[in-house]
Amino acid sequence: MRIAVIPGDGIGQEVVAAALPALDLVAEIFDLDATVEQFDWGADRWLRTGVGLPEGAVAQLRAEFDAVLLGALGDPRIPDMAHGRDILLGLRRGLDLCVNHRPLPLATGTIELFRENTQGLYAGVGGTVGPPDRPTVAIDECVYTRDTVQRFLRYSLGRIRDAGQRRVTLVHKANAVPHTGRLWRELYAAELAAFPELDGTDEYVDAFCYHLVRDPGRYQGVVAPNLFGDIISDIGAALLGGLGLAASASICPQARLALFEPVHGSAPDIAGTGVANPYATVLCLALMLDHLGHRAPADALRAALAAARAEGGTPDVGGHDTTSGFMTRVLAALRHQHHRARPREVTAQ
Ligand code: NAD
Ligand code: IPM
Ligand code: MN
Numbered sequence: 001m002r003i004a005v006i007p008g009d010g011i012g013q014e015v016v017a018a019a020l021p022a023l024d025l026v027a028e029i030f031d032l033d034a035t036v037e038q039f040d041w042g043a044d045r046w047l048r049t050g051v052g053l054p055e056g057a058v059a060q061l062r063a064e065f066d067a068v069l070l071g072a073l074g075d076p077r078i079p080d081m082a083h084g085r086d087i088l089l090g091l092r093r094g095l096d097l098c099v100n101h102r103p104l105p106l107a108t109g110t111i112e113l114f115r116e117n118t119q120g121l122y123a124g125v126g127g128t129v130g131p132p133d134r135p136t137v138a139i140d141e142c143v144y145t146r147d148t149v150q151r152f153l154r155y156s157l158g159r160i161r162d163a164g165q166r167r168v169t170l171v172h173k174a175n176a177v178p179h180t181g182r183l184w185r186e187l188y189a190a191e192l193a194a195f196p197e198l199d200g201t202d203e204y205v206d207a208f209c210y211h212l213v214r215d216p217g218r219y220q221g222v223v224a225p226n227l228f229g230d231i232i233s234d235i236g237a238a239l240l241g242g243l244g245l246a247a248s249a250s251i252c253p254q255a256r257l258a259l260f261e262p263v264h265g266s267a268p269d270i271a272g273t274g275v276a277n278p279y280a281t282v283l284c285l286a287l288m289l290d291h292l293g294h295r296a297p298a299d300a301l302r303a304a305l306a307a308a309r310a311e312g313g314t315p316d317v318g319g320h321d322t323t324s325g326f327m328t329r330v331l332a333a334l335r336h337q338h339h340r341a342r343p344r345e346v347t348a349q
Helices: 011-030 043-049 057-064 082-094 146-162 178-192 205-214 226-240 279-291 295-311 323-348
Strands: 002-008 035-038 067-072 099-106 109-116 126-129 137-140 167-172 199-204 221-224 247-251 258-262
Touching: 002 011, 002 057, 011 067, 011 279, 011 295, 011 323, 043 082, 057 082, 067 082, 067 279, 099 146, 099 226, 109 146, 109 226, 146 178, 146 221, 167 178, 167 205, 167 226, 178 199, 199 205, 205 226, 221 226, 247 279, 258 279, 279 295, 279 323, 295 323
Parallel strands: 002 035, 002 067, 067 258, 109 221, 167 199, 167 221
Antiparallel strands: 099 109, 099 247, 126 137, 247 258
């Protein structure tokens, strides 16, 4: 298992550095061969060299790695986030990662949220008229292709069905944004026909947000266009108890290489203070192991996170742990489970 690691900026570097020992330990316990190579793509390099995503990066990742772990991008010295778009959106588009899975394990049940990840308002189509520093017209086009929406829906509905969920909701805004809205609704109805187990419905995104906050138990599977999915996932993270808890997997339905990153950003307000929550990043490692077919170590990481969370947590979730203090709990829980579970694992092998 070869893993490319892009710590990025701000707390991205802190949570990745904190989480990687959990990968080492779980690999040791389950006898997995996991090698990690780090890439310094981020704000410092951009400011030093002007390079965001280096030339050939996408081809290198495809050729040499099984998965990518990314911390976060975003730096106050680059207020327009030009480097972040180049690297993050460049990877999502370059690797054709059109599905972004952001599971929300809420007390009312898990919402399997799937966000389209490469198109819509993120397609990078647009421009300005007039002086660049004071344009008279500014345009960002919302672009969707039949092929990508179809691949996204087919894969996401399949995953929602495989997760044992019955209800699925398409989130859209077809009343105000009719062209892409119509395409999404047409393809949703067509793709749903292949999933008789699923009971499909659709909602306007504004009403969806209202209901999500008041009654999250109403939702099981959710499929959403790019920007709506971005916004919904932060609301969902708030319902979970904080952004530090929400993880994501960016997937190409036609390839094995996938990218895993927490839902949160580089949190400049707490960067450098040693209290960033590494929970979501460890959960990303579990999603990564699941994706690569290593279910038992993924479950072990999730169990260790739950045990650590029951005993403590970082300040964002109401605890007093530092980043490293919380990871000490996670690693101890992993070792503890291992000692208890060992005889059974040996038999299973
Ligand atoms: P943010 O997600 O970085 O932070 C929002 C709030 O949540 C902050 O108060 C922060 O302290 C808190 N928070 C987030 N993650 C946390 C964690 N792990 N532990 C404890 N608290 C945590 O959003 P923002 O402040 O709007 O964005 C900061 C920068 O990150 C911006 O440059 C933005 O563009 C970028 N960003 C990047 C990504 C990404 O790389 N995937 C995602 C979102 C935002
Ligand atoms: C996320 C982030 C990114 C997005 C930004 C940083 C471009 O908010 O991963 O949720 O909008 O996708
Ligand atoms: Mn976001």
